[in-house]
Amino acid sequence: MALAHPSRQPEPGRAELSINPLYTRVPMHIPKNELPARGLDPDLAYQLVHDELMLDGNARLNLATFVTTWMEPTADKLMAECFDKNMIDKDEYPRTAELEARCVRMLAGLWNAPSVAEAPGCSTTGSSEACMLAGLALKRRWQHKGGTGKPNMVMGINVQICWEKFANYWDVEARLVPMEGDRFHLSPEEAVALCDENTIGVVAILGSTFDGSYEPVEQICAALDELQQRTGLDIPVHVDGASGAMIAPFCDPGLRWDFRLARVASINTSGHKYGLVYPGVGWVVWRDAAALPEDLVFRVNYLGGDMPTFALNFSRPGSQVVTQYYNFLRLGFDGYRRVQQSCRDVATTLSGQIAELGPFQLLTKGAQLPVFAFTVAGDQPFSVFDVSTALRTQGWLVPAYTFPANRTDLAVLRIVVRNGFSLDLAEALVADLKRLLPTLRGQQRPGAASFAHGA
Numbered sequence: 001m002a003l004a005h006p007s008r009q010p011e012p013g014r015a016e017l018s019i020n021p022l023y024t025r026v027p028m029h030i031p032k033n034e035l036p037a038r039g040l041d042p043d044l045a046y047q048l049v050h051d052e053l054m055l056d057g058n059a060r061l062n063l064a065t066f067v068t069t070w071m072e073p074t075a076d077k078l079m080a081e082c083f084d085k086n087m088i089d090k091d092e093y094p095r096t097a098e099l100e101a102r103c104v105r106m107l108a109g110l111w112n113a114p115s116v117a118e119a120p121g122c123s124t125t126g127s128s129e130a131c132m133l134a135g136l137a138l139k140r141r142w143q144h145k146g147g148t149g150k151p152n153m154v155m156g157i158n159v160q161i162c163w164e165k166f167a168n169y170w171d172v173e174a175r176l177v178p179m180e181g182d183r184f185h186l187s188p189e190e191a192v193a194l195c196d197e198n199t200i201g202v203v204a205i206l207g208s209t210f211d212g213s214y215e216p217v218e219q220i221c222a223a224l225d226e227l228q229q230r231t232g233l234d235i236p237v238h239v240d241g242a243s244g245a246m247i248a249p250f251c252d253p254g255l256r257w258d259f260r261l262a263r264v265a266s267i268n269t270s271g272h273k274y275g276l277v278y279p280g281v282g283w284v285v286w287r288d289a290a291a292l293p294e295d296l297v298f299r300v301n302y303l304g305g306d307m308p309t310f311a312l313n314f315s316r317p318g319s320q321v322v323t324q325y326y327n328f329l330r331l332g333f334d335g336y337r338r339v340q341q342s343c344r345d346v347a348t349t350l351s352g353q354i355a356e357l358g359p360f361q362l363l364t365k366g367a368q369l370p371v372f373a374f375t376v377a378g379d380q381p382f383s384v385f386d387v388s389t390a391l392r393t394q395g396w397l398v399p400a401y402t403f404p405a406n407r408t409d410l411a412v413l414r415i416v417v418r419n420g421f422s423l424d425l426a427e428a429l430v431a432d433l434k435r436l437l438p439t440l441r442g443q444q445r446p447g448a449a450s451f452a453h454g455a
Contacts, residue, residue, distance in 0.1 A: 022043065022044065022047060023047075025041075025044055026044065026048070027040075030048065057395075057397045058395055058397075060420060060421070060425075061395050061396050061397060061425075062397040063396060063397060063398050063399075063414075063415045063416055063417075063421075063429075064397050064398065064399040064414070064416065065416065065418075066209070066242070066243055066270070066273045066274075066371075066416050066418070067270075067272050067273060067278075067279050067418075068272050068273065068275075068276055068277055068278055068279070068418065068419065069418060069420060070418075070419060070420030071276070071277070071278060071323070072330070074326075074330075075277075075323045075326055075327065075330075078319075078322060078323055078326055079278065079319040079320070079322070079323045080319075081319075082096070082317065082318050082319035082322045082323075083317055083319050084317075085317065085318035085319070085322075086315050086316070086317070086318065087100070087123070087315075087316050087317065087318045087321060088309075088314040088315055088316070093318060096318040096321065096322060099321060099322055099325040100122070100123050100321045100325075102325060102328075103123065103283065103321065103324050103325050103328065104119070104120075104121035104122065104123075104283070104285060105117070105119075106328055107121065107269070107283055107285050108121060108259075108285050110249050111245065111249070111258040111259050111267050111285060112258050112259045112260045113259045113285065113287060113288070114259065114287065114288060115288065118288055118289060119259075119285055119286060119287065119288060120285070120286050120288075120289055120291075120292045120297075121283065121284055121285035121286060122283075122284060122309075122310060122311060123271070123281055123282070123283055123320075123321050123324075124268075124281070124282040124283065124284060124311060124312075125280060125281070125282060125313060125316055126270055126272060126279070126280070126281065126282040127160070127162070127240070127242035127268050127269065127270040127273075127282040128160070128162035128165075128282070129282060129311070129312050129313070130268035130269075130270075130282040130283060130284035131160070131162045131163060131166060131238075131240060131268055131284075132162065132165075132166050132169075132312055133284050133310060133311070133312070134238045134265075134266040134268055134284055134286075135153065135163070135166040135167075135170065135172070135200075135201075135238070136170065136296060137265075137266060137286065137291065137292050137293060137296060138153070138200040138201035138236060138238060138265070138266075139151055139170060139172060139200045140293045140295070140296055141200070141236070141265075141291070141293055142198075142200040142201075144293060147197075147198060147200070148198075149197075149198050150171075150173055150198060151171075151172045151173065151198050151199075151200045152172060152173035152174070152175050152194075152196070152198050152199050152200065153166075153167060153172050153173070153174060153175065153199065153200055153201055153202070153203060154175045154177070154186075154191050154194045154195055154199055154201075154202045154203070155174065155175070155176060155177070155186060155202065155203035155205075156176065156177045156179075156185045156186030156190075156203075156205065156208075156215065157176040157177060157178050157179060157404045157405060158179070158184060158185050158186075158205065158208045158209070158210045158404065159176070159203060159205060159240065160205075160209060160240065160242065163203060163240070164176075172200065173198075175194045175199075177190040177191065177194065178404070178405040178406040178407075179403060179404065179405070179406055179407040180406055180407075184208065184210060184211055184213065184363070184403070184407070185205065185208050185210075185213060185215045186202075186204065186205070186215050186220065187216070187220075188216060188219045188220045188222065188223035189223065191204075191220050191223060191224070192223045192224065192226075192227050195224070195227060195233060195235055196233070197233060199233070199235050200235075200236075201235060201236045201237065201238050201265070202220060202224065202235060202236075202237050202238075203237075203238050203239075203240055204216075204217045204220050204237055204238070204239050204240070204257075205239075205240045205244075206239055206240065206241040206243070206244030206245055206247075206248060206257055207241070207242065207243040207244030207247065207368065207369040207371070209243075209371075210373065210403060210404075210412075210414070211363050211364045211371070211372070211373040211412075211414070212347075212364050212366060212368055212369035212370070212371030212372055212373065212414075212416075213364055213368055213369070214244055214248070214255075214257070214368045214369075217237070217239055217256075217257035217261065217264070218255075218256045218257060218261060220237065221237055221261045221262075221263040221264065224237065224263055225263065235263075236263060236264075236265035236266075236291075237261070237263045237264050237265065238264075238265060238266045238267070238268075239257060239258065239264055239266070239267045239268075240268060241257075241267050241268060241269045242268065242269060242270045242273060242282075243269075243270065243273050243274050243369050243371075244257075244368070244369055245258075245267055245268070245269035246269050246270075246273065246274035246275050246276075246336070246340070247274055247340050247344075247368070247369055247370070250333070250336050250337040250340045250341070251337065251340050251341055251344060252368075259287050264287065265286065265287050265291040266284060266285065266286045266287065266291060266292075267284070267285055268282060268283065268284040268285075269282065269283050270282050270283075271283055271320065271321075271324045272320065274340060274343075274418075274419075275324060275327065276327050276331075276336075276339065276419055277320050277323050277324050277327060278320065278323070279320075280316070280317065280319075280320040281320035281321060281324055292310070296310055297309070297310045298310065339419050340370070342419075343370035343417045343418060343419060343421070344366060344367065344370045344417075346370065346417045346421060346422070346423050346426050347365075347366025347367075347370035347371065347372055347415070347417040348365050348366045348367055348372075349423065349426065350366070350372075350415065350417065350426040350429070350430065351364075351365045351366050351372040351374070351415075352365070353426075353427075353430045354374060354430065354433070355374070357430075357433065357434065357437065359376060359377055359378070359380050359437070359441075360374045360375070360376060360377055361374060361375050361376075361377035362374045363375065363412060366415075366417065370416070370417040370418075371414065371415065371416045371417065372414070372415055373412040373413065373414045373415075374412060374413055375410065375411060375412045375413070376411075380440075380441070380446075381440070381441060381442075381443040381444060381445055381446065382440040382441070382443050382446050383400075383411065383446035383447065384400040384411045384412060384413045385400045385411070385446070385447070386440055386443070386446055386447060387400065387413060387433075387436075387440065388400035388413060390436045390439070390440060391429075391432065391433065391436070393436075394432045394436070396429060396432065398413050398414070398415060399413065399414055400412070400413050401414075
């Protein structure tokens with residue numbers, strides 16, 4: 001067959017041949033904000049999307065996120081096998097539903113529920129939904145006890161934004177305790193001082209996102225016990241263990257923060273944080289059936305099956321729940337302990353090395369959550385925002401931010417150590433920071449370095 005002359009133009013409307021080099025097939029204009037009139041072949045569509053995503057940061061070097069960025073290849077494979085399973089279809093996917101129930105029982109046992117078999121719970125899309133459900137249960141319990149007036153919830157100002165959303169969406173007054181001096185989270189005294197007959201609950205955080213520290217759950221419960229003795233007010237506690245509820249059982253077994261404290265009514269965690277699953281799964285467990293009002297649980301005849309459900313959404317993939325169960329089997333208690341302790345060891349080692357550099361002061365060391373915050377010490381010609389921007393030039397994503405009221409004067413950097421962030425990577429981070437310090441120190445003032453324009 002004769003070859004076509006190079007100067008010959010394609011016939012009008014004729015599709016490009018698949019043997020053409022990939023990027024010669026890219027149309028001159030591809031609509032980005034409207035549906036294209038015609039589609040592209042799959043390889044080309046993939047390459048275009050893939051190339052644009054290269055401009056994102058490297059997830060493994062993102063030291064801002066708590067979310068899992070690495071799983072074993074076998075977990076990746078199992079997750080891919082379950083992408084098409086809808087968690088809501090419990091009648092059609094009964095084994096996936098059973099794995100969810102097993103995970104709830106495992107967490108209830110891990111958190112020392114009085115009766116593992118009778119502790120209700122469910123998976124969610126993440127801790128934010130889990131917190132919403134726990135808050136709803138607290139409000140409904142307060143209503144059943146005859147609560148009137150404007151309900152309120154007491155928490156530190158360091159809570160995750162989902163709690164302020166809960167208060168806004170469900171008409172609950174958020175009584176936020178501000179930071180003061182070196183107190184960066186809720187204290188027992190501050191919690192009790194804001195409680196009254198309309199308080200539906202106190203939220204205690206096991207691992208503040210601002211600095212990685214635990215709030216004193218046991219002491220908060222003891223203060224509320226004393227308040228009940230004085231006034232008769234019986235105020236439950238919800239523990240927001242988005243991160244810490246999957247750290248403390250393994251690394252701090254003697255710490256009393258969970259259902260061993262009778263006042264703790266519910267606990268949530270993020271399976272996609274230190275539960276070690278990719279994004280898309282959270283968990284909430286209640287102490288017992290009495291802690292979750294039955295009138296919040298729906299009995300739905302859905303696609304042929306009778307299903308009890310308490311959630312804010314229906315359809316979502318079963319893959320994250322399945323891989324959560326995989327992790328529980330794969331790692332067991334000892335495996336989780338080794339992973340979490342390794343993260344803590346890397347965090348404390350890294351924080352110590354950063355402190356030794358000279359111009360930085362640690363607020364926390366990573367000795368609770370494997371998370372630590374530090375600030376620029378003394379009169380330096382650079383700010384934490386300059387440091388964050390400088391590190392970004394090397395690929396590191398380290399957030400810089402100010403603390404909330406009443407410590408908006410304090411600006412810090414925060415580093416989250418997750419599974420997959422090795423000591424080798426930590427040493428590479430320190431080496432890059434050392435190389436950047438001369439430029440930072442050579443500034444005339446904060447924000448003056450050439451790489452600091454985006455701070």
